[in-house]
Amino acid sequence: MSLCYILVMTTPETAVHVATSEAEFRRAIDIVYQRIAVAAQRVDRAPEDIRLLPVSKTVPEDRMRAAYAAGLRQFGENKVQEAQTKAEAMNDLDVHWAVIGALQSNKTRDVAQFAHEFQALDRLRIARRLDNQLQEFGRSLDVYVQVNASGEHTKSGLHPDDVEDFLERLQEFQCLKVRGLMTMALHTTDEAVIRQNFAVVRGLRDELREHRPALIGDGGLSMGMSNDYEIAIEEGATVVRVGSAIFGARDYSK
Ligand SMILES: *Cc1c(COP(=O)(O)O)cnc(C)c1O
Numbered sequence: 001m002s003l004c005y006i007l008v009m010t011t012p013e014t015a016v017h018v019a020t021s022e023a024e025f026r027r028a029i030d031i032v033y034q035r036i037a038v039a040a041q042r043v044d045r046a047p048e049d050i051r052l053l054p055v056s057k058t059v060p061e062d063r064m065r066a067a068y069a070a071g072l073r074q075f076g077e078n079k080v081q082e083a084q085t086k087a088e089a090m091n092d093l094d095v096h097w098a099v100i101g102a103l104q105s106n107k108t109r110d111v112a113q114f115a116h117e118f119q120a121l122d123r124l125r126i127a128r129r130l131d132n133q134l135q136e137f138g139r140s141l142d143v144y145v146q147v148n149a150s151g152e153h154t155k156s157g158l159h160p161d162d163v164e165d166f167l168e169r170l171q172e173f174q175c176l177k178v179r180g181l182m183t184m185a186l187h188t189t190d191e192a193v194i195r196q197n198f199a200v201v202r203g204l205r206d207e208l209r210e211h212r213p214a215l216i217g218d219g220g221l222s223m224g225m226s227n228d229y230e231i232a233i234e235e236g237a238t239v240v241r242v243g244s245a246i247f248g249a250r251d252y253s254k
Helices: 003-009 022-042 061-069 080-089 105-114 124-137 160-170 191-211 229-234
Strands: 051-054 074-077 096-099 117-121 141-147 176-183 220-223 239-242
Touching (some): 022 051, 022 061, 022 229, 051 074, 061 080, 080 105, 105 124, 117 124, 117 176, 141 160, 141 191, 160 176, 160 191, 191 220, 191 229, 229 239
Parallel strands (some): 051 239, 074 096, 117 141, 220 239
């Protein structure tokens, strides 16, 4: 891959070195954990309460194996086909697979078969299919309900006002284990806007926890990516989904 390509594909904040070796991954992961700890301490939270979900989309198997050797045991992918192919290729490793992107109904069966977690649940039809298929396979799936806090049209996720009803209807699905809410902040450099997006989802979680605790499972909050995970932690994230800050800039050319 040419350097030129890397520069074109990234914003300045994410223009980090593409880690390849186990040692490079150890360094990159260390830095992210340190930053998680510093952000947590700023708001008196315990760093151990924040789970790092490394996002490996577009990263080839050999580099993922190096990352595994460096200690990673879970990977997030936004495309089902890619995730499943990797899960099969790496079934000799002990990996927790998280699907973090929107799901077409013709892909639920695959997810029910191999994934441990699905973080972008926002449609009842998908929930019902997943539950039926999980029953068939005798499996269960951790799910996060995706919330669209930014009000941006193109983003997937439920309007905050619709989340409680949705969670209520999820209760009938025995094989779906609700772990909390997931969101993506608006793509902007305006930190106040990002922070506000996260605060909306945390507020919603707090309210549900207080009034409808049975609906919200662990009450987890999956929010924050490479460019905004520290803000997300300050706003209460319990899971941060970090891709390029660990793996380097993505190569979409293949
Ligand atoms: C790609 C992706 C991430 C990680 O993005 P980075 O900016 O590389 O950290 C997080 N969440 C979702 C849903 C993604 O698709």
